[in-house]
Amino acid sequence: MWPFRKRLKTPSLDPTYGDPHRKALIRALQRRKWKFARELFNMAADPDEMAFLMEAVADVDGIQGSIGEWVDAEPESPLPVLVAGCHAVYWAWEARGDKRAKYTAAAQFREFHKRLHYAEELLRRVLTLDPDNVTAWTWLVTSSRGLELEPGEAQQRFEAVTRLHPGHLVAHEQRLQYLCAKWAGSDEEMFDFARGAAANAGPxxxxxxxxxxxxxxxxxxxxxxxxxxxxxxxxxxxxxxxxxxxxxxxxxxxxxxxxxxxxxxxxxxxxxxxxxxxxxxxxxxxxxxxxxxxxxxxxxxxxxxxxxxxxxxxxxxx
The missing domain is CATH 1.20.930 (Transcription Elongation Factor S-II; Chain A)
Structure with missing residues (x-):
């Protein structure tokens, strides 16, 4: 399905990148078509495709107010909890805003951390149902940065992803952000990680x-x-x-x-x-x-x- 994308004539912001699968998922979530959303998620061929689809959840407003319907309808399924948890990570960053820490109000940080802790509870719940859920571990890599977890814990989360899917692109990108000087690392750590990952990636x-x-x-x-x-x-x-x-x-x-x-x-x-x-x-x-x-x-x-x-x-x- 991936090669078939819309060719745009003028610059346009497109959260689907012209991909009909991602577009259908966004519409299904917006309209609370939970069964159809499940079918679309289940079409993902590997963890990278699943992450690509899960990133689309960020573009759906109101998920936190409606996703409970899906969770209640499928109490034994990790998927609706996973969607809620991943969206909650984006929801947390929405509360924080995109400015540097010195320009972010204390109230924003409180709400940011509150929502991240909520996201972590959901993602941990997924892992109790499915311990090898790569997507849950990947979004925990992201939340480790926001919660400024100590380096050992953050590293363990990343390794939990790469143990299951060594080349996971989103997990590597999020790990690099954790290692940036503006977060919990340094230029040296960031470049060492980026160059090491590239050296191991192959052409x-x-x-x-x-x-x-x-x-x-x-x-x-x-x-x-x-x-x-x-x-x-x-x-x-x-x-x-x-x-x-x-x-x-x-x-x-x-x-x-x-x-x-x-x-x-x-x-x-x-x-x-x-x-x-x-x-x-x-x-x-x-x-x-x-x-x-x-x-x-x-x-x-x-x-x-x-x-x-x-x-x-x-x-x-x-």
Whole structure:
């Protein structure tokens, strides 16, 4: 099903990335068609596809007020509890907001932690029913960052995922965020993790995107002059190009599959920041004007930032 996606003519924010499966799931959850939602989740072929579908839950308003219907209807099933728990993680971040800690009110933090603890209760309940539920463990990796759990516990959660599905893309991305200097780690830990994951991934894997994410994080966590100096250095540009050649620029790569668009977009943004305009144009061409909240939303309205970036790259490429 994945290769069949809508081709967009103008930049458009599309939470489905043009994927009809994800679109149908969002509509089913919005309309409380729980049996149909179950069927759609059950179509996921592997944990990466399941994570791709579960990420769509974030785009459904009102889940916390209605999901109890599904939980009560299927008291022995872990799936509706899993959906509620994963959505509660997004719900918690909604309460916190996306600003740095120093710009976040104490009341926001209290609600953030309250909702995260609620999410953890639900996800732990899933694990009592299904101890090897990869998706539950993955969203616990995310909540470990918000709750600022000690490093050992956070590491154990990540290892619980990779023991079951070694290349889980979302779990790796969330683990990298935990290791960022702005959360519980450092630049050294972040880069060691990103490079290690890429080295173990092999060619034609989107895990190489972690290298680009790490450099964007370094750029964003520095003052503008230092950030530009870092990401435009010869060594970083070479590393970004190697990462792309092993993933989205690999001859066997097809821009399709679960969660493809934001990972391609990360490379487009990283190459733009690095003044590697030909490589950036290549990445933008793969996107075909599909706009995703991440990474474009880190600097403002995603469609506006995407459009400005594309125009800047087009104007400056050789």
């Amino acid at each position: 034609n894997s989107l895990l190489h995107e972690l290298v680009a994410v790490a450099h964007i994080e370094k750029w964003g966590n520095s003052d503008r002059e230092a950030g530009n100096e870092h990401i435009r250095s010869e060594e970083v540009c070479a590393e970004l190009l190697t990462a792309a050649e092993n993933s989205i620029f690999h001859p066997d790569y097809i821009p399709a599959g679960p969660g493809w668009a934001p990972r391609v977009a990360v490379f487009a943004l990283a190459f733009e920041l690095a003044d590697e305009f030909d490589a950036a144009a290549h990445a933008f061409a793969l996107l075909e004007n599909v706009v995703t909240p991440w990474p474009w939303g880190i600097a403002g309205d995603p469609v506006e930032i995407f459009t400005n970036s594309l125009e800047y790259v087009t104007a400056n490429r050789s």
